[in-house]
Amino acid sequence: MLPWPRHDPETYAEIGRTARRFADEAIRPLAAELDRDGRFPSELYRQMGELGLFGVAVPEAHGGAGLDVLAYALVMEELARGYASVADQCGLVELIATLLSRYGTDAQRRRWLRAVLRHDVRVAYCITEAEAGSDVAGIKTRAEGDGAGWVLNGSKLWIHNAPIAEVGFVLARTDPAAGHRGMSIFIVDLTGPGVARGPKEPKMGQRASPVGALDFTDVRLPADALLGELGRGFHVMMSVLEKGRVGIAALATGIAQAGLEAALEHARARRQFGRPILDNQGLQWKLADMATDIAASRALVHRAALLLDHGLPANAACSMAKLKAADMAVAQTAEAVQVFGGLGYIQGIEVERLYRDAKITQIYEGTQEIQRNIIARELIREGAAT
Ligand SMILES: Cc1cc2nc3c(=O)[nH]c(=O)nc-3n(C[C@H](O)[C@H](O)[C@H](O)COP(=O)(O)OP(=O)(O)OC[C@H]3O[C@@H](n4cnc5c(N)ncnc54)[C@H](O)[C@@H]3O)c2cc1C
Structure with a gap:
């Protein structure tokens, strides 16, 4: 037996209708052009932030819609019916907002959550490396403590939004001897010194979602750049x-x-x-x-x-x-x-x-x-x- 949905049917119908209307009226008419030109549609994302289509399953107290994963799935399907790259951006924002909501400190939530959900800052979720795709535990990017904070070195590959994002959520090794228990997540200013971006990769599809590489060379991070517990990043x-x-x-x-x-x-x-x-x-x-x-x-x-x-x-x-x-x-x-x-x-x-x-x-x-x-x-x- 499956459990019942947590909200009343009208709540799901309403968020689904909002997403469908937006997909039909705003997204679908642009899809062919966005695919042809590989353009990042910032104007759509600003409107989606205003409509509450980002952070559907993120608690209201943290700036989300306070609904659940079922509602999020309904929204994702409707947006993708309009154009998959737009749904993709919604999925990326939901992931980052979930990370911040669940594992961030009060200060990190205050600093980032609402800005991410309004799409005022563009984010990147940085796990994959040249030698570590499916085998996430094989990453080599390293963050070493320097007393005041951390020093980040390494490279990430095929990262959504890498060519344009202002903030990266980066998985790095903090204890190389501890395998997947020695990894942590860092919030990294991608506009700061030591960060280099590769070119936008030409892709087969979802062409309005820019993907590329990020290189980190002696990037200095403050102590409060650590998201969640030290060594728990993989989990x-x-x-x-x-x-x-x-x-x-x-x-x-x-x-x-x-x-x-x-x-x-x-x-x-x-x-x-x-x-x-x-x-x-x-x-x-x-x-x-x-x-x-x-x-x-x-x-x-x-x-x-x-x-x-x-x-x-x-x-x-x-x-x-x-x-x-x-x-x-x-x-x-x-x-x-x-x-x-x-x-x-x-x-x-x-x-x-x-x-x-x-x-x-x-x-x-x-x-x-x-x-x-x-x-x-x-x-x-x-x-x-x-
Ligand atoms: C458009 C695009 C967007 C992306 N966005 C992001 C992003 O935002 N952030 C991020 O961190 N990464 C991102 N990625 C990376 C993506 O997650 C990886 O490409 C994916 O996890 C696979 O890793 P890989 O490409 O290294 O393939 P590999 O791991 O080299 O796999 C190659 C093949 O071997 C198979 N294989 C590997 N291991 C096993 C196994 N144990 N058993 C059976 N089969 C196996 C795989 O299934 C695959 O068929 C993106 C990639 C693309 C192309």
Whole structure:
């Protein structure tokens, strides 16, 4: 049995409607241009901050909407239906705000939380390195105590917002002998001395989300740059990734939903053999299969969200949602391209973008193989993966 949602149905309907309206009116009309030019849409993020679409599951006392992960998943799906890069930014802000809300000191929360949620400062979540992707415990970036604070050295790779962010939340080794128990998180001013940025990487999809490298050379950090307990950084980063995976799963579901809607509209309008292609039962079945697969993914997303919202074990559930939804999004956006025929392969057509945007959901926030490892670990240890 699944637990019930924590809020009344109208609360979820209202936040979902707000996100859908914003996606339809403000995001979707810009999506093709943002994809073509790789432009970072600051104006959309300012409006989202005002509408309360950042920090949906962050407590009100900390500047969030005070709702829950289920509401956050609804918002992520609707935003991604408009354009995945915009949902991606919402997911990044939610992760950083969750870190600050759960683990920050009062002073850190006062300094950063509201600014992050209003998108007055742009943030980056910095884990991956050239030699440490899936194997997070293999990072080499080092923070050494110098009496007054810390000195940071190392490099991060493929970091969202790295080309533009003002603040980085950086995972670094503080005790190299202690393995994953010797890592800590630091709040780093990315505009300060010793920080260098690589160029914006050209990407297959989600092109309005700038990604790049960050190099840290003798970056001096004050003592209060440490976020959370010394040596607990790996645990802290991983603890927010459960919510992160639900967010990416919802985002993938939204991409696929946009593909289904575009495919249905095209199938009604396009005529071959003297009638709409939608009149062919084979095509109707394709659309029925797409809708069923999307609904199955959505159900897994909501299930994982509900478990998290009730504080129940949700590690495997979050991985299952991400695994299913990301594979589904790639498969079903390919089907949407198929419904468009040759037109679906042409740049600037929505389904062509959706297909490219879907692929990264199988890679970031833990690859599909790592999700399977997590599910299998629980299955083998507990005899069942829930
Ligand atoms: C667009 C984009 C945005 C990103 N944003 C961020 C960000 O904001 N912050 C950040 O820190 N990182 C970010 N990343 C990095 C991303 O999280 C990593 O790319 C991802 O975790 C995989 O690491 P890797 O690329 O090094 O692949 P690798 O770890 O080298 O994996 C290569 C392949 O081997 C498989 N593999 C590895 N280990 C195992 C295993 N034990 N069992 C089975 N298969 C395995 C993987 O599944 C994959 O298929 C981003 C990446 C991209 C491309």
